[in-house]
Amino acid sequence: MKLADLTKPWEALSYGFLDASAKREMRRKMLKSIAVPGCQMPYASREVPMARGWGTGGLQVSLTLVNPRTRVKVIDQGADDSVNAASIRRFIARVAGTPTTMDTLEAGLIQSRHRVPEEILRDDQVLVLQVPNPEPLRSVQPNMSIARQMHADADYGRMWLQLYEQIVRSGRVMQGASYPSLVHGRHVMTPSPIPRWDVPKQHMARHLTILSAGREKRIFAVPPFTRVEPLVFSDVPYKVEDHGDLTCTRSGTRGYFMNEIPQNDGTSAYEVSDSEWGVKTIRAAEDGGETRGETWYKDGKMS
């Protein structure tokens, strides 16, 4: 027997870039995070060939989960063609040989920065959200070690106090994106900086969501059919962005989360944020072929 028979031929890169030990750790930490919904699990977080803060956490999850048959979609702020989404999609396809798509319904795995697609995800789909700051308590407790203890004690008093102070001062909760939410009645998590519009889509969803912060080395998950409840006082209801009546000037679609485009005359125009939804709407109008799936929001209201 020769040494060469016992080993595989040398290759410059492992399949999916990460080596087997890194993937094993990712799998273990993903399982742990699914077992304790919303609880942040520390992980080693290897360097990947992209800068920290550019989706390295999401990328490590995607690279661990994909196989050559996984159809991958990558979104940045709702758009598939955003430069960083294009870069990540190209990288995954290059190192893992995965087919790619922009169609939410066709995708097996969706890596996204700060949006949940408008079309309802199925139980055979995984949503990987990129997370810049995994710690919902950061604004009230910048030390991660103390915040970790607070989660262990379910000590969320300061979080509630902050929300209360905002209502007293400004008449409403001023949290924009990353609205803190209670998962499975136990852990408060940041849903990542998705707009408030997208948080209700996580509640009792059929799909698995994995949230991964590469720079901060924390991973957490919302398993299928798990309660995700935004922190609200019983007399001040949760309020999503006031986009339900806006119409996209390019596609004509109405009742979805929009990008505001300032105009020269001082007014604003709106474009639907989920770019592929916009494309599908235009296609449907042009050739009549319907490729759009069911959406979470109907007539601008969460159904």
Place this chain on the structure above:
Amino acid sequence: MAYVATRGGERAIEQSERLFREAMGGFDKARVTEIKQSLPYLIDRVMGEASLYDEDLAAIALAQTGGELYEAVLLLRAWRTTQPRLQVAAPVEQEQLFTHRRISAAFKDIPGGQVLGPTLDYAHRILATEVLQGADYKPAPVDPAEAPSPAYQPSVSTWQAENDLLDLPDPDGTEGNDIPDLTREPLLFPSKRAHTLQSLARAETGGVLALGYAAMRGYGQAHPTVNELRLAEAEIEVTHPDGRSFSAGRVKVSQAEVVDKKGEKLGIGYAATFGWNEVKCIAAATLDLNSPGADKGAPTEEEFFLYHTEGVESSGFCIHFKLPHYVTFQSSLDAMRDAKAKKAAANIAKEPAE
């Protein structure tokens, strides 16, 4: 298909990268060699921050990034993390370091002697502009000493411990793969001693200096006295599968020990890194000296300085703010406008009826 026409992302990023690389042009092995020979201290800094000791790879990283240091370090780290861990080298004691330079500011003379070694400390910093006029820059040759200084020296802190001036930390008997490895596990607090030292060893030089300097200026309680500073080469001793141990080569290392009085004894701070980088080691050792008992959130507290001197993470996060943030921004605008509208409505309601 009006929407699709805007999709130029892939082409744009491809061309922007080409534009960046065009400035440096292609490069070959000769440039790598040239960088390695002419910029050893830069190579050292990059190897230290990447925690990967390979001068050739460091030189390639510098050539490939045009000297964009954060990019060079990231390039090396991303390569390093995919490599298998074959062996854990034997621990290196201070007395075993092949020492080029070793000084102590605590005593006029020390057992083993002060060895000045290579340094610019006493150079007059005059720019060699004559080179632009066509003159060669020719440093005068070194006159060898009559008796060479010993290559191996005892540590100053050992003498101090023998004289009951300080308590050396308890020896840590952890061996081989049981030694906690920061590159394979997350940093949690209170930090394991190995993680603290590894984290400082790969910290970004400028970041360590900024926080170390803050401690030196008075945001820390301890004033560092440089007990011992060494530039040396360490033998990498590994074990062959047949049981024999052998040297796989030498790596340049630097280390600093700083002390300050702590009651009746001296407190000690320590740092070491790959390559020769004195500023980093003194600043890092100062942070280590100040860290016991520091308040949470103080710049000298370990969670604060270990997180914020991590160069790959901090630089990456800093440049990520260039990415579009219009969804999050839109979400904030919505909350602001609604709050403003509520206030306006409340003010109208308050106006007295006519």
